Amino acid sequence: MAELMYWQGILRAHDEEMARDPLVFAMGEDIGVAGGTYKATSGLFAKYGEQRVIDTPISENSYTGIGVGAAMLGARPIVEIMSVNFAWLAMDQLMNNAAKIHYMSGGRIRCPFVMRVPGGTAHQLGAQHSARMEKVFMGISGLRVVTPATPRDAYGLLKSAVRSDDPVVIIEHESMYNLKGEVPDEEFFTPLEGVEIMRPGKDISIFAYNISVHWALDAAQKLASEYGIDAEVIDLRALKPLDRAGIAASVRKTHRALIVEEDEAPVGVGSEVIAIINEECFFDLDAAPVRVHALDVPIPYNHRLEKAAIPNAGDVVAAVKKMFGR
């Protein structure tokens, strides 16, 4: 098992899929000659040429639409939007066409389209480069939305997304491209549905995804060593569709739930997970579920304000302590 960085996992998935199928191609701003903003497509231009590693003009909606059209004819485009903030401009093609084409054609046309978006709040990039859009994507019928938290899943989710006949949005994280982790040497596919238990525990379920998985794991360690609380950390990983059974199974075991998300709270992963818990296993709860989330503000530039706006492991520890009356 090799240790790879997150970006290297994504690159390896591209390379394997492009080598396998001549109708897999990549497009996006600066992904070709320049090698990609986060290096996730570096070297592919030299290997596969400009027909399949396409540097696009800055026209998010229409190059997304070109990818969607190509997918409708059976190609498997991997479209990179340079930053999730710019995906707002591509929402028309993503939401009105990609997400709906299979349904509104009565299943006659498939759209095996992949959109990769570096998302999240990096460091001091300001309000227009710090959006988290998971709440938007996960609210759209017909899309699949996945969020890799590790290099293994950055690789494995892209592999599965390319093979899936559904449109898939992969939300990566701008602060995680250099994260290291083990990736199997042999070909590997991460399922596009289902949660993963990252740390088993019996006292409380902490639900997280993408970067917040790491906050949750840090918090769980501290809760165990300093407070004797044994937290189970669940990587939701697939935000659309959410794994209702997987969420409920953990809550039935621990009887407590906390959701930690990088996104601001009104309308989002936290509210959705709590709704699922209410619907699936309300009477298994020993305490009201709690969510830890970003403040409802455009992300500020100032580093102290930015830090205050985004949750961290300490916030998770504090919230859990409060739940246990410590």
Next chain:
Amino acid sequence: MDATDQKRLLREMLFARRFEERCAEAYHERQIGGFLHLYPGQEACAIGVLEKAQTGSDYVVTGYRDHIHALKSGMDPKALMAELFGKEAGCSKGRGGSMHLFDPDVHFMGGYALVGGPFPLAAGFAKVIQLRGGQEISICFLGDGANNQGTFHETMNMASLWKLPVLFICENNLYGIGTAIERATVEINQYKRVAPYGIEAAQCDGQDIDIVMSHAEKAVNYVREQRKPYFLELMTYRLRGHSMSDSGAYRSKEEVEEWAQRDPIGIYKRRLVEAGVVTEEEFHAMDKAIQDEIENEVVRYAMECPEPRVEDVARYVYTEGGNHHG
């Protein structure tokens, strides 16, 4: 073109007219719901252009005024009418409706409600043709109003930059719903708007099918041989309101009357009668036969075939096996 083909074309235009008129009746009887945009007055555009394309092989896409483009692409009128009636036997299994007709078997790639949405899809089809090294072309029919969308400019730029084999047909009917073209657009000659993108273009009468066909033949051949985009503007007029809910109060009686004199069916019929290809009697017999066929075969079929099962409402959101995992 020999007399048999001329008669066939006349019949196709007349069939299109009667089909749309019958749709209007069914709408008033509430057998067809939703938005319904009909094509009378513009028949020579879709029928003339597609007469010169390789229907069934070339890919065709358009907006919401899509019935006749679908028929001329090879869709069965029964499957079309059944779709309008919301039936399971419809071309989109009753999930699409008038604005979302699909028939991938004959490469009719849809029917879209968002103005300007199909531009990039058409370029995406062309991208796949290019990757596969095929001889097909992609044909995109849209209105004058659509050219004020960003997707128009973005797609023209990329289609030209990447030498994508797309034929853009602009059916300029002088209005976008109730807004006259000169009140919305500085350059009212649409074919001039693609010059900055290095795309060859022409404008011609869209009411005389012989003129449409001669321009379409050149345009289709250009795209097929040169493997790059072309833009053809057809000057036309819709004789009905924008949709069934439009009174058309924004157009003067004189204007509508003037264009009614240039009805494409009237123009072609007069020409064929003068040339001795058809007689008045034959024309009336043809008309009667068409109306009988529409009533007894097409409408009856649409009325009698079953609706989708309510249990199937969530079918087609995802493809079967869309959760890929190796």
